[in-house]
Amino acid sequence: MPPNAPAAAPKDNREKLLERAMSRHQYSGDALIEVLHTAQELYGFLSPHLLTAIAHKLRLPPSRVLGVASFYHFFSLKPKGEHTFTVCLGTACYVAGALGLVERLEKRCCKAGTTTPDGKVSVETARCIGSCGLAPAVIYDGAVLARVTPEGLDRELERIGAK
Numbered sequence: 001m002p003p004n005a006p007a008a009a010p011k012d013n014r015e016k017l018l019e020r021a022m023s024r025h026q027y028s029g030d031a032l033i034e035v036l037h038t039a040q041e042l043y044g045f046l047s048p049h050l051l052t053a054i055a056h057k058l059r060l061p062p063s064r065v066l067g068v069a070s071f072y073h074f075f076s077l078k079p080k081g082e083h084t085f086t087v088c089l090g091t092a093c094y095v096a097g098a099l100g101l102v103e104r105l106e107k108r109c110c111k112a113g114t115t116t117p118d119g120k121v122s123v124e125t126a127r128c129i130g131s132c133g134l135a136p137a138v139i140y141d142g143a144v145l146a147r148v149t150p151e152g153l154d155r156e157l158e159r160i161g162a163k
């Protein structure tokens with residue numbers, strides 16, 4: 001290798017880490033949710049290819065794996081943006097004004113269920129996230145925000161430089 005050549009890219013060992021997670025559970029179908037969590041942590045989202053590979057390894061029907069992955073709001077079947085806002089639309093949050101939060105995010109960023117073209121922000125909605133006392137609640141990059149207002153969303157969007 002020439003002296004100034006860039007170092008080789010580190011080998012992508014996500015496949016190995018996922019394999020290790022499945023092996024830890026003896027490739028049991030009962031560990032599907034844990035395995036899907038690990039896969040999402042490693043890859044950011046669950047692609048059809050990944051779901052098929054997991055179904056094969058855990059000896060489960062692909063339809064069951066897809067069913068579980070699409071049932072739970074914390075799994076994503078599409079790549080997400082750098083920042084993700086998940087607005088709870090359960091009853092307590094709805095009554096406390098969650099729809100206004102979705103409208104603000106849709107006006108400023110993109111439709112719920114999508115990501116801005118620059119990949120900066122994803123907007124999601126969910127049914128009750130189990131924090132009704134904090135309504136309206138939003139999961140922002142994995143952390144639950146309490147009593148969120150449209151103005152609070154504006155401030156955060158400005159802070160992260162969302163257009």
Ligand code: FES
Nearest residue numbers: 088090093131132
């Ligand atoms: S309804 Fe939103 S956290 Fe329960």
